[in-house]
Amino acid sequence: MNTLIDFDIPSRLDIVEAAERIRPYIHHTPVLQCEQFNDLFQANILFKCENFQKAGAFKSRGAVNAVFSLTQDEIDRGVCTHSSGNHAQAMARAAALRKCKAYIVMPETSPKVKVNAVKHYGGMITFCKPTLEARERTLQEIRQKTGAIEIHPYNNLKIITAQASAARELFLEYNDLDMILTPVGGGGLLSGTALAAKYFSSHTKVIACEPAGADDAYRSFHDQKFYPSLNPKTIADGLLTSLGSYTFPLILEYVDTIVKVQEDSIIHAMKLIWERMKIIVEPSAAVTLAAILEKQIDTKGMKIALILSGGNVDLNKLPWS
Amino acid sequence: MNTLIDFDIPSRLDIVEAAERIRPYIHHTPVLQCEQFNDLFQANILFKCENFQKAGAFKSRGAVNAVFSLTQDEIDRGVCTHSSGNHAQAMARAAALRKCKAYIVMPETSPKVKVNAVKHYGGMITFCKPTLEARERTLQEIRQKTGAIEIHPYNNLKIITAQASAARELFLEYNDLDMILTPVGGGGLLSGTALAAKYFSSHTKVIACEPAGADDAYRSFHDQKFYPSLNPKTIADGLLTSLGSYTFPLILEYVDTIVKVQEDSIIHAMKLIWERMKIIVEPSAAVTLAAILEKQIDTKGMKIALILSGGNVDLNKLPWS
Secondary structure (H helix, E strand, C coil), rough: CCCCCHHHHCCCCHHHHHHHHHHHCCCCCCCEHHHHHHHHHHEEEEEEHHHHHHHHHHHHHHHHHHHHHCCHHHHHHCCEEEECHHHHCCCCCCCCHCCCCCEEEEEECCCCCHHHHHCCCEEEEEECCCCCHHHHHHHHHHHHHEEEEECCCCCHHHHHHHHHHHHHHHHHHCCCCCCCEECCCHHHHHHHHHHHHHHHHCCEEEEEEEEEEHHHHHHHHHHHCCCCCCCCCCCCCCCCCCCCCCCHHHHHHHHCEEECCCCCHHHHHHHHHHHCCECCCHHHHHHHHHHCCCCCCCCCCEEEEEECCCCCCCCCCCCCC | CCCCCCCCCCHHHHHHHHHHHEEEEEEECCECCCCHHHHHHCCCEEEEEEHHCEEEEEEEEHHHHHHHHHCHHHHHCEEEECEEEEEEHHHHHHHHCCCCEEEEEEECCCHHHHHHHHCCCCEEEECCCHHHHHHHHHHHHHHHHHEEECCCCCCCCHHHHHHHHHHHHHHHCCCCCCCCEEEECCCCCHHHHHHHHHHCCCCCCEEEEEHHHCHHHHHHHHHHCCCCCCCCCCCCCCCCCCCCCCHHHHHHHHCCCCEEEHHHHHHHHHHHHHHCEEEEECCCHHHHHHHHHHHCCCCCCCCCEEEEEEEEEEEEEEECC
């Protein structure tokens, strides 16, 4: 056990309880296969389609769990977060379900489609300059003014235990997976997946994939030393963030390895999924197939699950056009 | 019974037999729903996802049935067709499954992605000028040279009975559909769907949707008089063709109505399906939702199935970019 774990590790029961709590409000997403990919990689590849999840990404699991774990007093104060992406939509939706105010700080450069989605769910947006510093300062002002409860997008055990539910669904349906692959950004999905593998699978390896242009988790894992994400450059806009004080220790302890992939592989993988599977995934969701395309992982004869983390894409601005 | 029906109408058993024949080689495609569309249209809308069908379109059903109905002598001669679209891929694939040669005549302007798909399945392509006259002449030359059996993309009873299997799957799963909507081009899917409704549903209305820029079926149906498709102009490239001597009489007899939709509605509907459902459909598949968007059909309180006919799109050339 690494010494960074100075908190209670979420238990098997915590994950089961989170899954039960969110069940009425999220999709049990389908698992798809594509014969062409199986042939191409001589493997049995399962795609867990969180792009079909409510609000278009796995983030709905964590957001619902965090919001529905609050007391009525806390709910009366509202919730707040800063996010330019899927967590913002997921939080706005979860808050609406619990009839609670959601204050969302978004950088003024956020894509219109994401801003509209937050508005669609009734989230109250405050725009700020597109820097981490401005986002945090604006959020703090809102917190002070409203007393709203902050829900961090990933460094929060309620979030992590709920993100684990996606992998748990997989393990309950397939008890013979050799590997499970997820993207890694802040590490909420990855640490949750690793916990699910620990509790609900016998021998499944947990492998994370990260863009080379935002490889802070890769370096942190292999050097066993935390590096923040500084000036990340990748099309995978969901994977720009640093690991957190919960996610990094859990990843160090329970993840088998992290690999990194090139930008052109991410775009190629994303386009392949669109073309062959006829489903829409965002760049962040394509890093796992990119790792297989790059032969970063030996797939031959293996049964492998890939978590397609989300499908929120600006259709007017595709990476190959 | 209209006097144009001078052939044996495919029977219930013909459709069941076709469904059995093709079953090992095609997908029983999923039916998806989208809460946002249900709310928006105050209806229960089911999407039959033939975009997830083998080779990306319902055409695989007909092609497999036609090829697998041939005798070994016929198979030894090979099959041929002209098509710039989904029928070409479906025929190449069906022929490969039966280890039979497939001669495909394609206009030299065919999108590269479609040409590559035909090659992928081992189809032998002959390019020609992009006119119906050149396509038919080139096909005739191939037929004379090789003795290959021509499989027409829609005006063929083996094709029609197999296209009926998509709607039959729907009716077996949902016995309370008020309406079923399909696109109409040459009328293979539509006439098959109408036959399936006649045999496998009690009261489901069959409604076809056609682009206003290629409204020959609309006019033929309402005037009860065959008009060929002359200079069609629409982004729905699967719906450019004329009705045939089998499809037109069946449509006249068994279809409830045909509506037409504008180009901008087709593009809007297509984009909505991509954005909200995270699935890829081609423009031709979006004409049914376009008709609902245009309020051509009163959906309120209805249970409606839409056949999403295909998902083959050139991702480098999207209609909204």
